[in-house]
Amino acid sequence: MPPPPTLGRNRSLGGACIALFTLSTAFPIIGSVIRTDQAPRWLGVADVAVAAALVCVAIVLASQTRRTLTDRNRLTAFYATQAVIFAIPALLALFFLAGGRINWDVLVVGVAWRGWLLLYTLPHIAAALAGQSTE
Secondary structure: OOOOHHHHHHHHHHHHHHHHHHHHHHHHHHHHHOOHHHOOHHHHHHHHHHHHHHHHHHHHHHHHHOOOOOHHHHHHHHHHHHHHOOHHHHHHHHHHHHHHHOOHHHHHHHHHHHHHHHHHHHHHHHHHHOOOOOO
């Protein structure tokens, strides 16, 4: 018996969400090391476009999987969170080692909202990738 259509769609949304998080997070990192007067306009436009796509995919994924979340999904998300929060001391080390060469206004704002969205979405990504159906 083939899997329900929502099952494949949820897995695709989960994979798309991970890819968009990765791509979207690259923009504030790149933007924080490029001098503001040298940053090409297309970089800002691409950042906003990818960020908008990320938010849309995350909202759809969360709405598709919210009724099927299990404790196992939340535990998987918790373990992933343990790895993600390593970014905080890494950013502190970066601040002390290269503080003056980083545009922190760009980096902190860009990483902060993406980090919040990632932590909120992780249980939903876990549910989607685990292949749970909404039906």
